[in-house]
Amino acid sequence: MIRICSLLSSAILLLSACDVRSQQSGKEPMQIITQGSFAVGGTKLVKPGNFDVQKALEPAGQTLHGDHAYAFYQVPVNAKKYPLVFLHGAGQSKKTWETTPDGRDGFQNIFLRKGYATYLLDQPRRGEAGKATVGAELATTYDEQFWFTQFRLGNYPDYFPGVQFPKDAASLEQFYRQMTPNTGAFDQNVIADAISKLFDKIGQGILVTHSQGGGPGWSTAIKNANVKAIVAYEPYSGFVFPKGELPAPIKSSGLFGELKGAEIELSDFMKLTKIPIVVYYGDNIAKEPTKIWNSDHWRSGLEMAKLWAATINKHGGNATVVHLPEVGIMGNTHFPFSDLNNMEVAAHLADWLIEKKLDR
Known part of the structure; x- marks a missing residue:
């Protein structure tokens, strides 16, 4: 009895401490069910052969499970109908959506x-x-200054000037340390297959992608009608x-050269016209061709996105490209969801979800 009372007292103290921290941060406690x-x-x-327990280090007859996705989920009290499923970009992991490099809430908590x-x-x-x-x-690769530049910090x-990334050394170090390598070749179909299985498991939801995750995102929506909308950063x-509708490659001084689209069957493409799609881009993207390679790289991406959205809409779809500085949200990097103004970026997305009646 004494031990139970002691445990209860400890639990109450812990909850009180959590409440104090929440009050100090100006936020209500978050309720996760x-x-x-x-x-x-x-x-x-x-592996062909028969497993021999006396030769357990030999591969014969043994199995290898791989190429799956990993999902961490949280469900708040009174959750809305559609969950948000977040997919990271190149060199990143789910850390992308968690705490920002300078310690603020990422899109997960927001x-x-x-x-x-x-x-x-x-x-x-x-x-x-x-x-x-x-x-x-x-391989051991020294490339972090490349990524600083490529990702438009x-x-x-x-x-x-005016970039929405914290300029202290500790935040930059956190940014570098969140990068993580591939353990096998990038394969869009493998990724889309795994995410499609996720939507089979959880049912209908909204897919939010970043950067290299865009391609697997479109493929997932084509594979699985449980994807009710796509948000692509x-x-x-x-x-x-x-x-028959593939645009010409867009030339660029970016380090990866010209940008090409890919052709798919019209019947598959039409599946993208059945759901609302919004695509976001940040700041410091060139308006005209330039020799500043990072700005020009993303110029070609933005131009291709506009051609792609126009093609979806021509076929009766509902795709929107939002260039954030054009709607008054300024200074964003390649990571607008973790930049200093990510609350403003999130508010724009929240309004879009309301507009498309996806917030019920």
Whole structure:
């Protein structure tokens, strides 16, 4: 009895401490009714032969489960109908959507507080879904100043004027340390298959992608009608067009050269016209061709996105490209959902969800 009372007292003190921290931060305590994690999708390989327990280090007869996605989910009290499923971009993991480099709430907590259940994904062969069925060489690569520049924090070592990224050394270090490598080759179909299995499991929801996640996002929506909408932050590759409607490549001084779309069957493309789609881009993207390679790289991406959205709408769809500085949201990097003004960025998305009646 004494031990039970002691435990209850400790629990009450812990809750009180949490309330104090919430009050100090100016936020109401967040109420989560359930949370958890699971692997989803993937494949199983079997090595030919018979397993011998006396030779347990030999591969014969043994299995390999890999190429699955990893999902961490949280469901708030009185959750809205459609959860938000978040997919990261290149070199990233579900950390993208969690705490920002300078310690503020990321989109995970922001949208939990708005009443949406959230599912944060590590795509196959990345992060906590690192078990792959194909080999890869993980090289030691010195490239962080490239990513600083590529992701439009600035032209290293200089930040862009007015950029919405914290300029202290600790935040930049956190930004560098959140990057994580592929443990196997990037395969859009493998990723889309795994995410489709997630939507089979959880039912209808809204898919939110970032950068390289854009292509797998379109593929997932084509595979699975449980995807009720797509929100894409700064996609670059993976734009798909109906056969016979592929635009010419967009030339760029970016380090990856010209940007090409891909052709798919019209019947598959038409599935993208059945759901609302919004695509966001941040600031410091060139309006005209330029030799400033990072700005020009994203110019070609933005131009391709506009051609893609116009093609969807021509076929009766509902796609919108939002260039944030054009709607008065200024200074964003390639990571608008974790920039200093991410609350403003989130508010714009929340309004779009309301407009499309996806917030019920």
